[in-house]
Amino acid sequence: MEQQWRRATGLCSQLHAANASTGRLSTFAIRSSFFFTRFDETHTPPIVRIAATRGVNLQLYLLILFEAQCRRRYGSAGPSPLPLSSHEEALSWTSLTFSKATENAGIKVPISSRANRERQVRSALKRLADEGLIQRNVGTPPRAVMALDESGKHRKETAFYHAPDPFEHVIRLPAEFVTQGWLYLLTPAEIRFYFAFRHLEKRYLRRPGAYFSPEARTSEYFLPRDVYESHLMLHRLGLIQRVKDPRRRSDGKLVDFHSYAERGEKWPIHLFKLGDDSLLHRPAYGPVRRALLNT
Template identity: 45%
Template sequence: MNLQVYLLALFEAQTRKRYGIPGICPIPVSGGELSWVDLIVSEAKQNMQAKTPVTATQNRVRQIKSSIKRLADENLVLRNVGEPGNRLPLMLLHESGVGHPERRDYLIPEYYDGARGVITLPVQFFTNGWVHVLTDSEIRMYLILKHMAARFREDHVAQGVYIAEKDRNWVYGLSRDVYEAHLTLARFGLIELTSNPLRHRDGKVVNFEAFLREGGVIPPHRFKVVGDSPFFESPVGKVRRALLNYPPSWDHMTRGARQANQSASDV
């Protein structure tokens, strides 16, 4: 949800102002004609049996405030800004402040900033609801592949791009679980997975032990970003068909719980 909030904040800023510094986001967390509660899709349930009953809306407000706090901790936004008595939830900061104490206001990129430095998304990514349908892992993986496609444009066109393990860990901070989101992105029609006879679709090497004994070089998966056209349609049909045709495995569904249990046992 943190990434969803951040992308929606960027979208709001760039639709409100064409260039320059957009300033404070005028949308409150709740209340008014339009609020963040109206913009965010999240699994927020009511709990009326609690000592202090909590509605679904109150839970969503708590989730949104928690996401804004996380973004503020990363120096991506300022929170609780504006005039006393009329505080608004956030103001965007420049991305260069991540990991550094220096804070600069967010500056809307210009077209001449170039594809190598700016990752673009079509308006329909937001207006057709893709930002709500894709998970944070799927969005991260998609944006990384778009960045790779811009960095290595000729390779992307000719044979697709790949993410070496070093880049995956050091450049993008990409975990194995997030990397595996390429499987659903391909099923949704957002990317193309270049066929590799030495690997299964999940990336595992065919007859790995025999391949290892022979000392062969294992070529990586290669990907091609389809383009913006899939976002021009509603995601509901595509996502529903993909999930029905390729339901998640038991291993995939229980991996998070196993990792949490392992972490707890290591403490």
């Protein structure tokens, strides 16, 4: 897996550098409509529908947006020139994708890990098209992919993807979130929480830290309990800091849970802060491996 991760991140760096005639992309911007819904809206944001625990839907869409922003800083991005597949050392949607696809050698007609990964990519592209996030089979060559606006099929008309301007509601991450492989190694749940909290803290008028109220968590960002709990791993990685609270133990559990229940009081909400973005400038593999091993 490490070898495939290194290959994919190397290709991401190559993609990042390929269109650097006007300067390399420094920040990767994602519109809030992709993961956030206002209280007066009833639909779920697209990230909820595509971020399956298994599969590469979310990873691939973010790669498509990243490629579009590397290629075009302003205006409509148009169709991507990348093919669906190529040999491993060349840029394509299959070679850029990182997954746990393995070789099926024990069957009558063996299927390589690459063929399985290509099948995952084809399936993900179909799902993204069904959600109104991309168009397939456009441009030259006709198999090309074109990004659509992050709000997806909830728009009344097809909205072609434009690179975000400085005044739009976006979150901005260092480009190294992709080129250093964090996109590949964070789970869809961790990415959902991380994007939501970057947006939430920005809404707190840049005060250091923010409280993730149950209302915001469930009605605006649609984070169920299992996705919310992904903050534990993000805290371990240093991407999110959970501020110490004397009312809670080191594992986050309340010191005197029963007294809160008996009095019918609301439990104190965690205060979180964003970690230092400089962490994202380092390769993701080492920190993630150490965090998984809890070392």
